[in-house]
Structure formats: C-alpha cells, structure tokens
Amino acid sequence: xxxxxxxGTEQAGRTEQLSALTTVTEGIRVVTLAGEIDHATGExxxxxxxxxxGSGSRVVADLSRVTFMDSSGINIFIAAHRALTExxxxxxxxxxxxxxxxxxxIVGVDAVIDCRDTLDHALGD
Numbered sequence: 001x002x003x004x005x006x007x008g009t010e011q012a013g014r015t016e017q018l019s020a021l022t023t024v025t026e027g028i029r030v031v032t033l034a035g036e037i038d039h040a041t042g043e044x045x046x047x048x049x050x051x052x053x054g055s056g057s058r059v060v061a062d063l064s065r066v067t068f069m070d071s072s073g074i075n076i077f078i079a080a081h082r083a084l085t086e087x088x089x090x091x092x093x094x095x096x097x098x099x100x101x102x103x104x105x106i107v108g109v110d111a112v113i114d115c116r117d118t119l120d121h122a123l124g125d
Contacts, residue, residue: 017041018066020048028058028123034065037073045073049080049091057089060122064095069103081113090114094122 018041021032031048035041049059061077063069081091092114096104104110116122 018044020044022048025123028060030060030062030119030123032062032065036068037066037076038068038070039072042072042076045076049076057084057087059084059089060092060094060119062094062119062122063100064097064119066097066100069100071107074103074107074109077109077113092116092122094119 018033018035018037023030023032033045033048037045049061059080077091077093084091093104094116095118096115101110101115104113104115109115114122
C-alpha cells in the first residue's frame with residue numbers, strides 16, 4: 001500500500017491508506033475498498049480492479065468505506081469501466097458516501113458508470 005511522503009509544510013499521516021479486499025458473490029467480483037483514493041493510493045485501486053480484466057467480468061466496487069476520492073480514482077474507474085464493457089462485462093459502484101457521491105456527480109461519472117445506493121442493489125439486476 002502506498003504512503004505519502006511528507007515535506008516541511010505537510011502534516012504527517014495526512015493521506016490515509018487504501019485497502020482493497022476482493023471476494024466473489026453469485027459470480028460477481030466485489031472489490032471492497034476502505035480509506036482514501038488519491039494519487040498516492042491509486043495503484044492499490046488500479047491493482048484491485050486490474051485483476052478483474054477477464055472476459056465478461058461483472059465487478060462491483062463497494063465504496064461504503066471510502067472517505068475521499070479525487071480525480072485519480074475517477075480516471076481509474078473510467079478506465080476499468082471501459083475495459084470491462086469492451087470485454088462484455090460491467091462495473092458498478094456501490095454505496096458511495098456523500099462526499100464521494102458528490103465528486104462522482106460533479107464530474108458526471110454517475111451518468112457513465114452505474115452507481116447504486118447499496119451493495120445489495122449493486123449485486124441485483
């Protein structure tokens with residue numbers, strides 16, 4: 001997991017680590033994320049979603065424990081969405097918190113990638 005280096009003007013521990021746990025539920029890969037998604041933790045997200053590149057993969061990213069996301073996360077999710085769609089699969093984002101959903105809405109990602117209120121809704125049809 002990535003950690004931010006601190007300089008004289010930054011506060012130590014400012015960037016929270018990101019963890020990713022991958023499970024399979026009813027043939028759908030669920031990537032449960034916790035922490036912050038930013039330039040320092042993007043590789044963790046990319047790695048978790050990169051393991052989902054199989055043909056016809058259906059993937060749900062559970063964002064219920066993500067506390068922050070910047071443009072790095074948006075770019076990674078869009079790339080994963082494109083790759084999965086081209087392979088005949090799909091990506092859904094589940095249970096984003098208020099601040100993460102605001103970021104998704106402002107940029108218009110919620111109009112491109114299917115965002116669901118809960119993990120259960122994301123796993124359904």
